[in-house]
Amino acid sequence: MNQQQQCAILTQLADVLEARQLADPDTSYVARLYAKGLDAILKKIGEEATETVMAAKDNDNDKIIYEIADLWFHCLILLAARGLHPDAVLIELERRFGMSGIAEKAARSQ
Numbered sequence: 001m002n003q004q005q006q007c008a009i010l011t012q013l014a015d016v017l018e019a020r021q022l023a024d025p026d027t028s029y030v031a032r033l034y035a036k037g038l039d040a041i042l043k044k045i046g047e048e049a050t051e052t053v054m055a056a057k058d059n060d061n062d063k064i065i066y067e068i069a070d071l072w073f074h075c076l077i078l079l080a081a082r083g084l085h086p087d088a089v090l091i092e093l094e095r096r097f098g099m100s101g102i103a104e105k106a107a108r109s110q
């Protein structure tokens with residue numbers, strides 16, 4: 001997967017999560033979570049973080065990937081619920097890491 005595809009997944013998912021703010025809770029998991037409120041979203045993030053830790057303690061790489069996908073997914077829901085876009089997080093990571101670091105890593109992975 002190239003960098004463009006990685007960003008497209010985040011952006012498209014963020015768009016879907018934003019649109020789900022107006023969706024029917026009866027037909028959408030995400031709309032149901034929004035309807036339950038911020039505490040329910042935070043509870044899911046806590047659960048998924050704990051499940052990630054347990055997967056790592058079990059040395060189960062497949063489970064680590066699965067649980068981190070759940071964790072990121074629910075963090076994206078939190079961002080959308082707060083009116084934030086994942087770009088803001090990517091910009092913060094870029095600020096810390098620096099563009100030179102990203103270029104270096106990309107070169108190393110080729």
Ligand SMILES: N=c1c2ncn([C@@H]3O[C@H](COP(=O)(O)OP(=O)(O)OP(=O)(O)O)[C@@H](O)[C@H]3O)c2ncn1[C@@H]1O[C@H](COP(=O)(O)O)[C@@H](O)[C@H]1O
Binds near residue numbers: 016027073
């Ligand atoms: N990517 C995801 C996704 N990842 C994880 N999950 C859900 O997150 C939950 C993870 O919680 P758990 O592992 O605790 O499983 P669970 O016991 O079923 O969860 P609970 O019912 O207890 O909350 C599961 O219900 C998963 O189905 C997701 N649900 C939806 N999507 C995508 O998000 C978009 C919007 O989804 P809807 O709002 O359902 O249309 C669609 O494109 C979906 O494909």
